[in-house]
Amino acid sequence: MSGQPTDIVLSALQQMQANGVRLRASLHTCERLRATSSAAATPTRTAARTTQPVPTSAAPADPRGRSASAPKIEFPTLSETKTGAPAAPVPAPSSSGKAAVLEALRGPVLACTKCPHLVQSRTQVVFGVGNPDAEVMFVGEAPGADEDLVGEPFVGKAGQTLTKMIEAMNFRRADVYIANILKCRPNMPPGEPGNRKPTPAEMNVCKPYLIQQIEIIQPKVIVALGGTAVEGLLGIDNAGITRMRGTWKEFRGIPMMPTFHPAYLLHNQSNTEKRKVWEDMLAVLERLGHEITAKQRGYFLTK
Numbered sequence: 428m429s430g431q432p433t434d435i436v437l438s439a440l441q442q443m444q445a446n447g448v449r450l451r452a453s454l455h456t457c458e459r460l461r462a463t464s465s466a467a468a469t470p471t472r473t474a475a476r477t478t479q480p481v482p483t484s485a486a487p488a489d490p491r492g493r494s495a496s497a498p499k500i501e502f503p504t505l506s507e508t509k510t511g512a513p514a515a516p517v518p519a520p521s522s523s524g525k526a527a528v529l530e531a532l533r534g535p536v537l538a539c540t541k542c543p544h545l546v547q548s549r550t551q552v553v554f555g556v557g558n559p560d561a562e563v564m565f566v567g568e569a570p571g572a573d574e575d576l577v578g579e580p581f582v583g584k585a586g587q588t589l590t591k592m593i594e595a596m597n598f599r600r601a602d603v604y605i606a607n608i609l610k611c612r613p614n615m616p617p618g619e620p621g622n623r624k625p626t627p628a629e630m631n632v633c634k635p636y637l638i639q640q641i642e643i644i645q646p647k648v649i650v651a652l653g654g655t656a657v658e659g660l661l662g663i664d665n666a667g668i669t670r671m672r673g674t675w676k677e678f679r680g681i682p683m684m685p686t687f688h689p690a691y692l693l694h695n696q697s698n699t700e701k702r703k704v705w706e707d708m709l710a711v712l713e714r715l716g717h718e719i720t721a722k723q724r725g726y727f728l729t730k
């Protein structure tokens with residue numbers, strides 16, 4: 428077996444299948460990815476010459492709307508949802524073999540050097556986190572400064588909002604899987620704070636890793652967080668997230684719900700905007716056949 432990520436995953440998937448695990452398109456996809464990955468495009472963007480200084484502040488200003496001074500978002504927490512809410516399901520330890528396959532993919536992804544300009548600027552690759560048997564997979568665009576430092580997606584201010592959304596759905600963060608299309612923090616001109624949107628070229632180079640994660644996890648639903656995630660997943664320009672959110676799409680046969688990026692809610696704290704995201708999450712819960720309490724149905728209906 429060669430050290431190529433797709434070879435490692437393919438071999439692990441074959442092992443899973445030999446052990447009786449039912450796979451959907453994984454083997455086929457992996458074989459196709461292996462055939463195409465060697466031909467993966469190099470990003471057209473000119474490589475940055477200098478290493479991006481990693482800001483030490485917790486949450487940088489961000490063109491997408493994140494900033495250190497953003498007020499706290501008021502999503503109901505799991506403890507608030509306790510009264511009358513069904514108990515959060517405790518996931519059984521993974522017996523599907525998916526955890527091992529995902530781990531086999533992690534090493535090669537962490538060592539990826541396909542985008543030299545990002546290799547130069549990143550602290551580390553941010554692979555993804557969560558339950559390999561997750562029903563729901565949340566997909567964001569790219570790590571920010573916090574994620575680059577910690578090595579986990581959505582750990583900054585926007586991540587806190589995402590965690591509250593997840594808990595309001597009566598999941599724990601560890602029950603779902605969270606990943607980004609681009610696994611490295613997009614580099615910034617030296618000395619410039621904040622984050623930039625990943626380019627379509629960067630997303631295209633990195634997307635095969637996300638596809639492999641999705642093929643391994645086989646979530647029942649994907650939630651695409653923000654317009655860039657939708658554009659990256661569907662390979663389209665200008666998703667127009669305001670129009671597209673709340674309408675079911677499909678990614679490789681899996682139902683996909685586009686919604687606003689959690690960072691958007693940090694700067695648009697009205698119940699009207701929170702309710703829009705919440706209605707998208709209610710649609711996800713309905714699709715999964717989860718029990719929804721009257722209290723959950725009513726979140727953000729009042730001022």
Ligand code: URA
Nearest residue numbers: 567568569570580581
């Ligand atoms: N925004 C994203 O899209 N992903 C992260 O991991 C953090 C912030």
